[in-house]
Amino acid sequence: MPTLDAAVAMHGTAPTVDGIRLSLHVLAGAIWVGGQLTVGGLLPTVRRLGADAPRQVATAFARFMWPAFAVLVVTGIWNISAVGSGRTSAWQAVLGAKMAVVAVSGVAAYAHSRATTRRGLAVGGALAGVSSTAALLLGIFLAG
Secondary structure (H helix, E strand, O other), X not given: OOOHHHHHHHXXXXXXXXXXXXXXXXXXXXXXXXXXXXXXXXXXXXXXXXXXXHHHHHHHHHHHHHHHHHHHHHHHHHHHHHHOOOOOHHHHXXXXXXXXXXXXXXXXXXXXXXXXXXXXXXHXXXXXHHHHHHHHHHHHHXXX
């Protein structure tokens, strides 16, 4: 069984640190992406609860959503620094695409939260959901 020093030399950080970093990233992604999909799926039912119910649900979800997005950004940067250099140009291209869709996801979610028209809400919400899902899938490709 390798010692902790050997594991650190082989992987760059202690396995527990890697586990914490990846666990935080996956948990935050589950909240950000899964929460958007869940709230979107519940929206028809929420609308039947009253005219103000969707706004109340969105406000409640935002208390979890935005901190999760911040954790995703921080742990994403941490993930990039942990893998080091020397990755293939294909891997770097996927990383660039992921960073772009993460940015779109954050901007679209913010625009959705500030929208005052039905169309603005729909476009912002749809774009946030699609780009968030794309970021999740690109993350799987990066990990593989």
